[in-house]
Amino acid sequence: MNYQNTFFIYHNAMCLVIETEGVVKGFPCYYKYILGSEMRIIAYDLLKVIGEINLNKLRLLFHLQLRI
DSSP states (O other): OOHHHHOHHHHHHHHHHHHHHHHHHTSOHHHHHHHHHHHHHHHHHHHHHHHHHHHHHHHHHHHHHHHO
16 A cells, blocks of 8 residues: 555655655764664654554554444
């Protein structure tokens, strides 16, 4: 399923990941590996959590539709 069209927060989190990658590219070498890796991990974890929440929400809606 295309989360970007259905869930706008997922789209915004994906934009954050893309922006983070672009910003980290411009960091000096030391900060790229220290600060940049932490920024990437946080952005990817946020995207992963939002994706899991959206998936659980879709599963719940699907199960509720089956009951009707």
